Amino acid sequence: MPSLRQLQYLVALDDHRHFGRAAFAVHVSQPTLSQQLRTLEARLDASLIDRSGQDVQLTPLGRDIAARAREILVQVRDLSDLARRAGKGIGGTLRFGITPTLGPYLMPAIVAGLHRQQPDLRLHIREGIPDDQVREVMRGALDMMLAPMPVDASGIVVEPLFSERLFVIAPPDHPLAGQKGIPPPALKGAGFLTLDRRHHYHRQTRDICDQLGAHILHDYEGTSLDSIRQMVGSGIGLALLPERYMASETHSAEVVAKLDIAGWNARRSIAAVWRSGAAFSDGFHAIAEFIRAYVGEDS
Known part of the structure; x- marks a missing residue:
């Protein structure tokens, strides 16, 4: 055998x-x-x-x-x-996947809160491309992950956690900065920065650009939300940034400006994902509930 x-x-x-x-x-x-x-x-x-x-x-x-x-x-x-986990509650080392468009501004508080609540839990956090990490969850290489929705795969549990607004940002000296109720057609032809095309964030930016008549600046792909924010601040183009990321960056207002666009309601939704039938499913659900409660309190 x-x-x-x-x-x-x-x-x-x-x-x-x-x-x-x-x-x-x-x-x-x-x-x-x-x-x-x-x-x-x-x-x-x-x-x-x-x-x-x-x-x-x-x-x-x-x-x-x-x-x-x-x-x-x-x-x-x-x-x-x-x-290993029988009778121990939430404990041991959890292989946890996270997209780089979420981890840097969400995970520090989540890690601190989970450690206070479950001191025996260890998180081995790995940033990566959500599509790749879903496959890792399916084959057991990751235990759990947070990812932008939709997540399209079989054999997994997708637990919606929260949604957040996406803001259009510009350099502070942009002609539209400071204006109220900017009509969406004013963004026609604008160039938007984003991450490389493997990211869900890229696909969502592309779809919004299509709606606005704008376009993606393929020659200036960022490697993180921080790099995108800094490139916007330098005047290369516009971008979309999540509201919680903006709230976490104390100096964002000095680098970029949020554009006040009339009727703007773009959002993204985040879910917890784990494999169906996983031995620690109850623990994964408890972690998801903790994150949902934390974000709810933070809103």
């Missing part, structure tokens, strides 16, 4: 399509990983890996077995989590 380690090696090879990177990901040498995968093929009496080309590919059977192996490894991890 295949061992769990062999299944883990096959899944790693499917993820990375490279023997060296797969070995690094599972903390073994490349010869060890290669030998164990050959042993797995011998035990199953089947070819799982196509080694004929320059790029490593799994055979059709190999892909099917890798998909089932993922499910097995997640279930084994659930058993370990269930045993």
Whole structure:
């Protein structure tokens, strides 16, 4: 019978399509990983890996077995989590994903509040692209994450937490800064800064630009909300920034100005996400409720 380690090696090879990177990901040498995968093929009496080309590919059977192996490894991890956390309430180390358009201004207070309430809980926080992190949740590499909605995937729980307004910001000396009730057509042709196209934030900015007749400045993609705010302040273009981010930046008014646009009601919604059937689902729900309550009090 295949061992769990062999299944883990096959899944790693499917993820990375490279023997060296797969070995690094599972903390073994490349010869060890290669030998164990050959042993797995011998035990199953089947070819799982196509080694004929320059790029490593799994055979059709190999892909099917890798998909089932993922499910097995997640279930084994659930058993370990269930045993480790039994009777301990919310405790242990939680692998927590967060988008960089949310974490820097929300997580400090959340972490402090959760630590006071649940001192045995440890958060291993990883920033990343929401779409990528949803896949990590599905395969058990992340326990829980916060992400902008909508989240479109099967096998996960999506718990809406809060929504927040999105403001259009401009440099303080912009011709529209300080005006009241700016008509939306006044923004036609304006250039907006955003993050790279992998981010939900980019897609939402693109959609709003389409509604306004504005456009995205692709040559000036930011790497964070801070970088976008600073580029706006320097006069490169306009941008959308979330209200809680703006509230957390004590010097925002000195760098950028919020435009008062007539009838403006753009918002984004944030949800907690975890895998359906996870052993710690009750704990994830409690954490989601804590975040929802904190944001409600902060509003």
